[in-house]
Amino acid sequence: MRKCNTLDEAREEIDKLDTEIVALIAKRNEYIKQIAHFKNTIDEIKEQDRIDTVISKVREQAISLGLSPNLIANLYIRMIDAMVESEVSEFKNAKNL
Numbered sequence: 001m002r003k004c005n006t007l008d009e010a011r012e013e014i015d016k017l018d019t020e021i022v023a024l025i026a027k028r029n030e031y032i033k034q035i036a037h038f039k040n041t042i043d044e045i046k047e048q049d050r051i052d053t054v055i056s057k058v059r060e061q062a063i064s065l066g067l068s069p070n071l072i073a074n075l076y077i078r079m080i081d082a083m084v085e086s087e088v089s090e091f092k093n094a095k096n097l
Contacts, residue, residue, distance in 0.1 A: 032087050035087065036094060042088055045087050045088055046088075058072050059072060
């Protein structure tokens with residue numbers, strides 16, 4: 001991590017990270033769309049055990065990095081909810097081909 005000497009430098013670094021975070025989320029979403037093609041039902045897409053496992057993993061990672069596990073879990077829950085919708089759409093489109 002870079003040591004910043006001014007507010008503007010710190011903000012610039014945050015902006016760079018935000019760009020990377022959004023790119024990683026987009027990449028994650030592309031994998032989610034691929035996964036839709038391997039599933040047979042919408043229930044498989046909404047598999048709560050898998051969602052719980054992902055949330056548990058990111059909570060543990062947050063704790064190990066000194067972050068609020070609740071913050072990270074809440075972010076992931078919102079992201080997963082949106083990506084499940086995306087995956088359902090992809091699944092329906094794939095089945096209509």
